[in-house]
Amino acid sequence: MTGKGPAIDALKLLSGFAVRVLTGGGIAAIMLLVVFYGQTTGVGVLFSLISMASVRELYRIIRPNQKYTTDFLGIAMTGALPLAAAYGGYSGLIAATALGALLCMFVHCLLLGLRTSECAVTIFGAIYIGFMLSHLVLLHNLESGLIIALATILGVWANDVFAYLIGSAFGKHKLAPRISPKKSWEGFFGGAVFTVATWAALSLFPQANLELYELIVIGACIALTAVAGDLLESRIKREAGVKDSGRIFPGHGGMLDRFDSLIVVSPVAFYLYLLMGA
Known part of the structure; x- marks a missing residue:
């Protein structure tokens, strides 16, 4: 025993x-x-899919009882960032992040009239996952990366x-x-x-x-x-x-x-x- x-x-x-x-x-x-x-497209698509699936889980964790369909905008922004990095490099990633954040603020606060905290969560998820993970795409695209x-x-x-x-x-x-x-x-x-x-x-x-x-x-x-x-x-x-x-x-x-x-x-x-x- x-x-x-x-x-x-x-x-x-x-x-x-x-x-x-x-x-x-x-x-x-x-x-x-x-x-x-994989070439530029394959790597960008791979990390775009990973980013979207991950940020969806993050939103479900942070706001499980969300009644609004605001997750879609954050997921779309998150998925766009690795593709922007793949085709536009670092400047493309920065531009996509800034424009995506502005779009989120406009839609959340002005069109939907939601609290600023909801907008902050959406943008946080996109930057935390999409922006950060996009650096692996940038790394892959370097000459010796x-x-x-x-x-x-x-x-x-x-x-x-x-x-x-x-x-x-x-x-x-x-x-x-x-x-x-x-x-x-x-x-x-x-x-x-x-x-x-x-x-x-x-x-x-x-x-x-x-x-x-x-x-x-x-x-x-x-x-x-x-x-x-x-x-x-x-x-x-x-x-x-x-x-x-x-x-x-x-x-x-x-x-x-x-x-x-x-x-x-x-x-x-x-x-x-x-x-x-x-």
């Missing part, structure tokens, strides 16, 4: 880990294929998988108990090590145009930002009393649960890559 408890716990850990790896690995594989083989975009996706996936595995097996010290009770410092450092290792491996590819120390710095920043993105979404869900943003992916929850880290990591990877002189 005494040996059954640990054995059952180990089986549950392995089962949960397997589901998480298979689901996350499948999603990452699809994204990597599109980013690697393809391999960095691939490393960004792989680094976030490695962080998620190994933080979960190491945290589940050895986690004792809580990272942010009030926001995400299951996260531990052991899991954080475990995920960070493998994220940095993923980026350090880019030193084997001259296309990256970065020195080893620069790759390590970017990898460390990505690891920190990935956890921050995860905790940010956890805080939003906790305030709303929601466990998962959706039920699309086994072991991961909804679309926003799956991409919360990548959303915040994308601009960090883009600007650091530019800062390093790429």
Whole structure:
């Protein structure tokens, strides 16, 4: 009897880990294929769809009892931003964000007569998800950005998988108990090590145009930002009393649960890559 408890716990850990790896690995594989083989249109459409699905979940979390059909405008604006980045570059993204925000303010406050807080939520969702994630499209379109975009996706996936595995097996010290009770410092450092290792491996590819120390710095920043993105979404869900943003992916929850880290990591990877002189 005494040996059954640990054995059952180990089986549950392995089962949960397997589901998480298979689901996350499948999603990452699809994204990597599109980013690697896809042209401007394919990459823009991919992240447009991801952004729209994610922001829809965000709106449902923040305002579940919304009686107005205002989500449509925010979803449309969010989906337009990655496409603007794909075809118009950075200036196109900035212009689309500004014009979209103005349109939201005009429709919400003047045409529909809604409270300014409703307008703020709509614009927040579009910027938090659409604008941020569009930086991965910008990164992909840089002359040497393809391999960095691939490393960004792989680094976030490695962080998620190994933080979960190491945290589940050895986690004792809580990272942010009030926001995400299951996260531990052991899991954080475990995920960070493998994220940095993923980026350090880019030193084997001259296309990256970065020195080893620069790759390590970017990898460390990505690891920190990935956890921050995860905790940010956890805080939003906790305030709303929601466990998962959706039920699309086994072991991961909804679309926003799956991409919360990548959303915040994308601009960090883009600007650091530019800062390093790429």
